[in-house]
Amino acid sequence: MDLLDRDGLTEREFLEQYRVGDYERPSVATDMVIFTVTDAEPDSYRKLPDKELRILLIRRGGHPFIGKWALPGGFVRPDETTEQAAARELSEETGVDDVHLEQLYTFSDVGRDPRTWVISCSYMALINSDQVQLQAGDDAADVAWFKVSYRLLWERKELIKDGYVKTLEYELKLSIEGEELTAIVDRTVAVKVNSTSTTYSIVSNDGLAFDHAKIIACAIERLRGKVNYTDIALHLMPQLFTLTELQQVYEVILDKELLKAAFRRKVNDLVVETDHYTENAGHRPSRLYRRSLED
Amino acid sequence: MDLLDRDGLTEREFLEQYRVGDYERPSVATDMVIFTVTDAEPDSYRKLPDKELRILLIRRGGHPFIGKWALPGGFVRPDETTEQAAARELSEETGVDDVHLEQLYTFSDVGRDPRTWVISCSYMALINSDQVQLQAGDDAADVAWFKVSYRLLWERKELIKDGYVKTLEYELKLSIEGEELTAIVDRTVAVKVNSTSTTYSIVSNDGLAFDHAKIIACAIERLRGKVNYTDIALHLMPQLFTLTELQQVYEVILDKELLKAAFRRKVNDLVVETDHYTENAGHRPSRLYRRSLED
DNA sequence: GCAATAGTGTCTCTAAGACAATATCGT
DNA sequence: ACGATATTGTCTTAGAGACACTATTGC
Numbered sequence: 310m311d312l313l314d315r316d317g318l319t320e321r322e323f324l325e326q327y328r329v330g331d332y333e334r335p336s337v338a339t340d341m342v343i344f345t346v347t348d349a350e351p352d353s354y355r356k357l358p359d360k361e362l363r364i365l366l367i368r369r370g371g372h373p374f375i376g377k378w379a380l381p382g383g384f385v386r387p388d389e390t391t392e393q394a395a396a397r398e399l400s401e402e403t404g405v406d407d408v409h410l411e412q413l414y415t416f417s418d419v420g421r422d423p424r425t426w427v428i429s430c431s432y433m434a435l436i437n438s439d440q441v442q443l444q445a446g447d448d449a450a451d452v453a454w455f456k457v458s459y460r461l462l463w464e465r466k467e468l469i470k471d472g473y474v475k476t477l478e479y480e481l482k483l484s485i486e487g488e489e490l491t492a493i494v495d496r497t498v499a500v501k502v503n504s505t506s507t508t509y510s511i512v513s514n515d516g517l518a519f520d521h522a523k524i525i526a527c528a529i530e531r532l533r534g535k536v537n538y539t540d541i542a543l544h545l546m547p548q549l550f551t552l553t554e555l556q557q558v559y560e561v562i563l564d565k566e567l568l569k570a571a572f573r574r575k576v577n578d579l580v581v582e583t584d585h586y587t588e589n590a591g592h593r594p595s596r597l598y599r600r601s602l603e604d
Numbered sequence: 605m606d607l608l609d610r611d612g613l614t615e616r617e618f619l620e621q622y623r624v625g626d627y628e629r630p631s632v633a634t635d636m637v638i639f640t641v642t643d644a645e646p647d648s649y650r651k652l653p654d655k656e657l658r659i660l661l662i663r664r665g666g667h668p669f670i671g672k673w674a675l676p677g678g679f680v681r682p683d684e685t686t687e688q689a690a691a692r693e694l695s696e697e698t699g700v701d702d703v704h705l706e707q708l709y710t711f712s713d714v715g716r717d718p719r720t721w722v723i724s725c726s727y728m729a730l731i732n733s734d735q736v737q738l739q740a741g742d743d744a745a746d747v748a749w750f751k752v753s754y755r756l757l758w759e760r761k762e763l764i765k766d767g768y769v770k771t772l773e774y775e776l777k778l779s780i781e782g783e784e785l786t787a788i789v790d791r792t793v794a795v796k797v798n799s800t801s802t803t804y805s806i807v808s809n810d811g812l813a814f815d816h817a818k819i820i821a822c823a824i825e826r827l828r829g830k831v832n833y834t835d836i837a838l839h840l841m842p843q844l845f846t847l848t849e850l851q852q853v854y855e856v857i858l859d860k861e862l863l864k865a866a867f868r869r870k871v872n873d874l875v876v877e878t879d880h881y882t883e884n885a886g887h888r889p890s891r892l893y894r895r896s897l898e899d
Numbered sequence: 900g901c902a903a904t905a906g907t908g909t910c911t912c913t914a915a916g917a918c919a920a921t922a923t924c925g926t
Numbered sequence: 927a928c929g930a931t932a933t934t935g936t937c938t939t940a941g942a943g944a945c946a947c948t949a950t951t952g953c
Contacts, residue, residue, distance in 0.1 A: 312670045323667035329720050333682050334629040337723055372618035375607045387628045387721050391712040407798045415710045415725045417686040425624050426682050430710045472897050503702045592904040593950035602767050866915055887930040888923035
């Protein structure tokens with residue numbers, strides 16, 4: 310049963326004598342887009358607070374991109390998977406480990422890291438604000454939860470030979486008290502007879518390190534897509550929540566308003582009602598729900 | 605504007621003196637799942653041929669996994685992206701370059717390659733049988749287009765503390781004249797209060813190298829998912845095709861029968877009718893369509 | 900009572916499922 | 927004429943969008 314290769318070696322013999330060639334290898338890192346939802350300050354008494362979608366960024370303390378903000382991340386070790394590396398980073402950075410974690414995309418543009426050849430496998434994590442202590446950082450001047458806004462600025466469709474090219478330009482705005490980062494990201498879809506390809510490019514970028522504006526854009530689009538056909542948004546909710554709060558989270562993710570009746574029908578199977586209600590709200594109390602673990 | 609780091613260096617100075625550390629780096633490869641559709645031999649005169657979904661595999665000529673079949677792939681070079689590496693492999697292997705190419709997932713299980721630490725960024729390509737010459741290989745005894753079948757064998761749901769674990773077991777069968785490879789792949793979805801995670805594992809595997817059964821399963825699931833809400837299947841069609849042929853392609857991908865009337869309504873916006881018809885079919889001729897380049 | 904939110908009812912419109920009826924070729 | 931496929935029609939059902947109406951609290 311032991312097959313021999315051209316040199317007459319068995320597989321075991323081959324592996325014993327195997328030496329890693331000295332061709333060049335990249336560093337492989339993971340970068341994480343960690344989302345959570347927070348409450349804004351309510352405008353007036355008895356009004357419900359607005360929800361805000363936020364992601365965690367870290368200010369770089371060394372070159373390259375010193376002083377710029379970057380996604381949390383780090384290099385993958387030989388004894389772990391990229392997913393384990395991402396979970397490790399997440400735990401180090403936020404102290405949380407039971408979260409929704411999902412691989413996004415692997416970025417490998419030549420020159421994306423000016424130091425050396427680095428390929429980044431990006432992940433998205435969703436945390437509810439119960440789990441993580443915001444602003445509580447110790448030396449936290451260099452770690453912050455930025456409010457996210459991602460809006461389509463314009464789109465253009467250009468006909469070419471055997472197809473067309475469609476360009477969508479988005480503005481990504483990340484803000485905290487006293488600081489605002491803005492990046493413009495293009496998504497270009499080239500449709501030809503036999504192929505369709507999509508590429509992202511950074512048009513301008515103020516304050517974000519590396520190609521992280523692309524990674525964040527990619528994460529937001531994934532999140533927006535999945536919100537519509539999965540229960541992914543429930544990972545951003547605390548244990549108990551009202552349907553209005555859930556709807557606000559959907560709205561802040563999708564950046565558009567939803568109809569109440571239709572929304573409640575839609576999420577009906579994703580949640581379970583409890584016997585608890587909100588109190589002292591200045592208006593009619595609301596039933597509290599929890600995530601359904603059925604299906 | 606030139607910020608200095610702790611050592612008093614500007615970014616330029618830092619990059620000039622930067623040396624790659626000697627911590628371990630992985631090799632990064634791309635593996636490609638290349639799909640196409642072929643016609644089976646028709647049973648009788650005047651019957652339409654059935655469609656078959658196929659992928660390209662290469663028989664390994666050296667250790668490890670000598671004699672087993674593997675996905676085409678190769679290592680990524682420092683001057684190219686993973687996508688360019690995939691396109692290069694595809695072109696070398698099939699001679700085709702204007703195809704639908706899409707990143708799937710990055711696999712990094714420890715020990716997935718017995719030689720050394722290899723992380724694989726997998727891609728899926730869709731080509732139509734017009735573009736590639738099947739069976740035409742020169743030294744093609746070691747390259748073959750395997751017919752694909754991927755079926756759910758059973759599913760189980762087990763309740764655990766704070767959630768449940770759902771396991772779906774699939775049989776992946778790859779066959780050519782005189783050879784059949786079978787792998788059993790489990791997809792396990794663990795749903796807990798704060799997290800949902802999905803993992804694939806290979807239960808048994810007869811004839812496929814590395815973890816390629818997982819990669820193929822991942823590709824088929826992506827293809828099945830996208831067929832329902834994109835025009836991705838049209839990349840498997842020749843320039844001109846009948847709606848019945850298109851329906852057969854959908855059916856062989858999804859492994860289930862569709863209703864004709866509903867199917868035609870659904871794909872109506874994805875195709876454009878032409879003035880051509882099939883001829884000499886032994887029955888009523890069918891209008892030929894082409895892929896729509898609108899939307 | 901009033902402001903604000905909670906929760907439900909219903910009409911319409913669209914898309915999908917199911918099935919049937921008719922059309923048109925090659926032999 | 928017959929076998930096989932092509933193409934269209936329509937009834938039903940499910941879901942989303944739109945909008946309106948009633949309910950309930952704290953102040």
